[in-house]
Amino acid sequence: MSSYVDQFLVRVNYIWRLIATGISFVFFGLGGAVASLTLFSVLYLLPVNRQKRSIYAQYMVSLLFRSFIGFMNLCGLLTYEINGRELLKEKGQLVIANHPTLLDVVFLISLIPRANCIVKEQLWRNPLVLGPVSAAGYIKNNSRQLMAQCDDSLKRQDSLIIFPGGTRDHGERPLVFLRGAANVALFSAHDITPVVIRCEPQTLGKGRAWYKIPKTPPHFVINILPDIAIQPFLVTGSRQSKMSRELTAYIEGFYEKNIEF
Amino acid sequence: MHTRESILAYLKSTMSELFEVAQDDVVLEARLYEDLDIDSIDAVDLIVKLKELTDKKIQPYKFRNVRTVGDVVEAVYELANEQEEKKQEPVDS
Numbered sequence: 519m520s521s522y523v524d525q526f527l528v529r530v531n532y533i534w535r536l537i538a539t540g541i542s543f544v545f546f547g548l549g550g551a552v553a554s555l556t557l558f559s560v561l562y563l564l565p566v567n568r569q570k571r572s573i574y575a576q577y578m579v580s581l582l583f584r585s586f587i588g589f590m591n592l593c594g595l596l597t598y599e600i601n602g603r604e605l606l607k608e609k610g611q612l613v614i615a616n617h618p619t620l621l622d623v624v625f626l627i628s629l630i631p632r633a634n635c636i637v638k639e640q641l642w643r644n645p646l647v648l649g650p651v652s653a654a655g656y657i658k659n660n661s662r663q664l665m666a667q668c669d670d671s672l673k674r675q676d677s678l679i680i681f682p683g684g685t686r687d688h689g690e691r692p693l694v695f696l697r698g699a700a701n702v703a704l705f706s707a708h709d710i711t712p713v714v715i716r717c718e719p720q721t722l723g724k725g726r727a728w729y730k731i732p733k734t735p736p737h738f739v740i741n742i743l744p745d746i747a748i749q750p751f752l753v754t755g756s757r758q759s760k761m762s763r764e765l766t767a768y769i770e771g772f773y774e775k776n777i778e779f
Numbered sequence: 780m781h782t783r784e785s786i787l788a789y790l791k792s793t794m795s796e797l798f799e800v801a802q803d804d805v806v807l808e809a810r811l812y813e814d815l816d817i818d819s820i821d822a823v824d825l826i827v828k829l830k831e832l833t834d835k836k837i838q839p840y841k842f843r844n845v846r847t848v849g850d851v852v853e854a855v856y857e858l859a860n861e862q863e864e865k866k867q868e869p870v871d872s
Contacts, residue, residue: 665820701820759797759821 531594532733538593539731546586547646553582554649561653569674572655576632576676579650584628587621596735598625602742605711606630610675612706614699615713616773617681622715625740626679634676636664636698668702678702682769693770693777700751700765704758709745710769714776716741743776781833781859786852793828797821807849815848825851833859 557578561571590596606613606629613630615622627633637656641647655676657667671678680702682695703710716739719732751765791802800815811817817825822842829851830837835858845851 697818697820701818757797757824759824762820763799 528733532731535593535595535731535735536729538590538595539728542586542590542593542595543728545589549582549586550650551646553578554646558649558653568655571653572634572676573632575650575653575655576634579654580627580629580631580633583624586624587628594735596621596738598738598740600629600740600742602744603629605742605744606677609677610672611677611711612672612699612703612708613677613679613711613713614682614769615679615715616693616777617683617685618715619717619721619736619738621717621738622681623679625715625738626713629740630677630679632676633679634671635679636668664698665702665705669706672706672708682766691774693773695766695770695773697762697766700762700769701758703748704752704761704765707748707752709748711745712743712769712772712776714741714743714773715739716777741776746772781856783852783856786832786855786859787848789832790848790851794825797824797828805848807847807852809848810846811848811851812846829855835859 558575561575561578564571564574566574587596587598591598609632611630613626613633615626623635627635634654635656636659637651639658639660641651642658655671657664657671661667668678680699682699683693684696699710702708717736718739719734719736721730721732721736746769748765751761751768753761787805787807791805794800794805794815794817795802798815798817798821800817804815809815811822823839826837826839826842833855837858841854841858842851845854
């Protein structure tokens, strides 16, 4: 008898989560649009320079993302644990992470009040998010001065989030990372703060429809690990093309080792 | 004097040394980014090496539309021969 009740409850919970997931997506899109038109527009009216404005905007995005995660958690859509939060307390950190789900950047920005990131150029043509992406001073992914802009961002003490795997992981092993993150670290001679994200069961992955939700709510584990020092990879007289290959191979190995934890 | 063949041979040895690609993969049709995993940062190092070969200042913009190994060979060939012609000018006149 009780197993029927259990099954019924599981079913009810599933349907609830399906509806709430839909609501979350609408909430995210609508929230972005409303914030874009109100909060972020007001930023342009304030008598502050561009840098101050970007700091305010980044802080607002961080708060909004934190509320969004809180909302999803409250709806029973996900649970999470964050380990090593104190390792993200510095300003101007170069943060890298693996990228299993759509929510990774939301989690990371929610943890970093002054976060810059590299964003698809198309978003500057999307009126729903134009407000925040331009006010926050995010970097366009097709920029010709990408390296210099990343370097500037770190020098301004914005933290910079990069997913070296590019767009979301497809779950293939071994991991293959692009060299962009390594190139930024070498160019700026900046240590790297590695974050390892795990989501069980898998949800919101690349190429997966939003309504394909797992049977039980996903649990996110976000592990912030001690910095990878850049100094050993900066070899005098060596070429950047060589150093970035070595550093990228090291980062791939690092993630292979830590991703299962 | 640089021929297309000698430029390709130079690219084979240089690119395998710089970028850990197999010499056999450096063929005229190979696309730099998609097939050989050579990005814009790598291109800077490659251009330095091409400068050593041609002994001539290289304008990076000349390489902006370069997509394949064949394109690089053509660009270097043109550049090298431009130089040869200029050297011969005083002799001709």
